[in-house]
Amino acid sequence: MKKIAIFTLSIIISLQVTAQENYKKCLTTPLVEKELIGNSDYAKSRANIISENKIWIKNNSKEKNIINIPVVVHIIHRNTYTQIGQGNNISNAQIEDALKILNEDYSKTNPEHPTPPRNTFINYWGNPDMKFCLATTDPDGNPTNGITRTSTTKLSFDADTESNEMKRVWSGGIDAWDPSKYLNIWVCNLSNSGGGGMTLGYAYLPGLSGSNLYKDGLVIDYQYFGTIGGASSSSDGRTATHEIGHYLGLNHTFAEGGIWNGFPYGCADSQGNLICCDNDNDNVDDTPAAKDIYFGNVISSTNNNTCDDTFYGFSTDLLDMDENFMSYASTAWMFTDDQINVMNATLNGYRSSLKNSTVSMNCDGSVGTGLNNYQLENLNIYPNPTLGKLNIVSADKINTLSITNIIGKEILFAKDISANTIDFSSYESGVYFINISTDKGTHIEKIILTK
Numbered sequence: 475m476k477k478i479a480i481f482t483l484s485i486i487i488s489l490q491v492t493a494q495e496n497y498k499k500c501l502t503t504p505l506v507e508k509e510l511i512g513n514s515d516y517a518k519s520r521a522n523i524i525s526e527n528k529i530w531i532k533n534n535s536k537e538k539n540i541i542n543i544p545v546v547v548h549i550i551h552r553n554t555y556t557q558i559g560q561g562n563n564i565s566n567a568q569i570e571d572a573l574k575i576l577n578e579d580y581s582k583t584n585p586e587h588p589t590p591p592r593n594t595f596i597n598y599w600g601n602p603d604m605k606f607c608l609a610t611t612d613p614d615g616n617p618t619n620g621i622t623r624t625s626t627t628k629l630s631f632d633a634d635t636e637s638n639e640m641k642r643v644w645s646g647g648i649d650a651w652d653p654s655k656y657l658n659i660w661v662c663n664l665s666n667s668g669g670g671g672m673t674l675g676y677a678y679l680p681g682l683s684g685s686n687l688y689k690d691g692l693v694i695d696y697q698y699f700g701t702i703g704g705a706s707s708s709s710d711g712r713t714a715t716h717e718i719g720h721y722l723g724l725n726h727t728f729a730e731g732g733i734w735n736g737f738p739y740g741c742a743d744s745q746g747n748l749i750c751c752d753n754d755n756d757n758v759d760d761t762p763a764a765k766d767i768y769f770g771n772v773i774s775s776t777n778n779n780t781c782d783d784t785f786y787g788f789s790t791d792l793l794d795m796d797e798n799f800m801s802y803a804s805t806a807w808m809f810t811d812d813q814i815n816v817m818n819a820t821l822n823g824y825r826s827s828l829k830n831s832t833v834s835m836n837c838d839g840s841v842g843t844g845l846n847n848y849q850l851e852n853l854n855i856y857p858n859p860t861l862g863k864l865n866i867v868s869a870d871k872i873n874t875l876s877i878t879n880i881i882g883k884e885i886l887f888a889k890d891i892s893a894n895t896i897d898f899s900s901y902e903s904g905v906y907f908i909n910i911s912t913d914k915g916t917h918i919e920k921i922i923l924t925k
């Protein structure tokens with residue numbers, strides 16, 4: 475009897491472990507494959523990028539200077555969460571925390587450096603030397619803190635069927651800022667109607683174009699962006715690290731396969747069974763072959779070895795590199811040199827306009843002072859351009875209002891108003907900035923005076 479009891483208990487435990495495992499933690503592989511099937515331009519572009527990257531890697535070495543990348547974070551929150559910091563209308567502090575973790579991981583200054591939990595692959599550990607900075611100019615040339623906040627009636631976006639709906643105004647989200655100049659990160663509440671675990675995030679591999687370009691960028695569940703505020707206690711804040719790896723051309727370090735939305739994806743047969751061992755061979759040769767996703771912590775005694783690497787170009791069989799950011803392990807801390815070469819090649823090829831973006835940005839890791847996400851739906855400033863008279867309607871009391879000219883000289887100042895018409899027609903035609911401060915935050919906008 476005792477034996478049977480133990481046996482039953484072990485079945486229950488193993489079922490619980492299986493339920494916790496999350497085969498859809500990142501949706502990139504099935505999403506990319508679905509796009510490849512339905513979009514021949516993307517398929518051609520992917521093939522070109524892989525071969526161009528190979529040539530770049532052959533002829534160049536990693537950038538010596540840090541590459542700064544302008545980022546816009548789009549917070550899509552439920553309309554009932556009107557206050558910043560409430561529900562999925564996450565705080566600026568949570569956004570700063572997410573950027574801090576991301577920038578540590580991309581500069582090899584993450585807490586695991588220089589003494590990681592295990593040393594197996596310490597000599598493979600490279601430094602991407604990249605920095606992600608909040609944009610300070612929006613696509614219209616207006617000042618911004620690099621964060622947009624959009625209220626939606628949707629409780630969540632279904633990652634299985636609404637993967638791109640947060641990227642369009644008409645489907646409850648917000649349109650991308652020019653993806654050739656900004657890295658767009660949509661942060662929202664994700665759900666999964668298809669079962670099989672929870673999706674924390676996803677990103678398309680580089681190559682989208684034309685009418686599909688709007689999909690380019692990262693989607694991350696608000697509970698897995700950063701580790702504080704509205705973040706889940708199980709968030710390591712590294713979903714963005716992993717998804718930017720995809721965005722810059724990296725695949726998972728492990729072979730995966732299954733059925734998603736009725737079609738077999740990855741390295742799977744028609745029933746969705748995994749049939750191979752290594753799938754990250756797009757110019758990355760220094761990550762060992764792996765399959766059977768590992769979800770656990772990586773500690774000094776971790777010794778998974780799911781494939782014989784001598785079949786995949788290695789002279790000896792190595793352990794699985796579970797500590798790689800492109801794995802699913804719950805602790806990860808490194809990119810390899812080959813992965814960094816691919817990311818560099820992408821930034822010098824398909825994403826060169828992002829690398830060379832002239833968008834101004836704030837790289838100090840903090841959300842810019844004085845630009846605190848004023849809820850735009852409560853504020854209307856019109857007409858713009860103006861002949862000189864400007865109507866300002868605000869649901870919130872305006873504490874201070876000022877207009878400065880292009881060199882920063884204040885030409886008009888008012889305080890304690892709720893709605894007003896201001897007249898600055900006596901000034902010369904040109905570009906001005908209006909700065910409106912309320913208890914909810916400050917809004918700055920470019921105004922064009924044409925007479």
Ligand SMILES: [Zn+2]
Binds near residue numbers: 503716717720
């Ligand atoms: Zn992934």
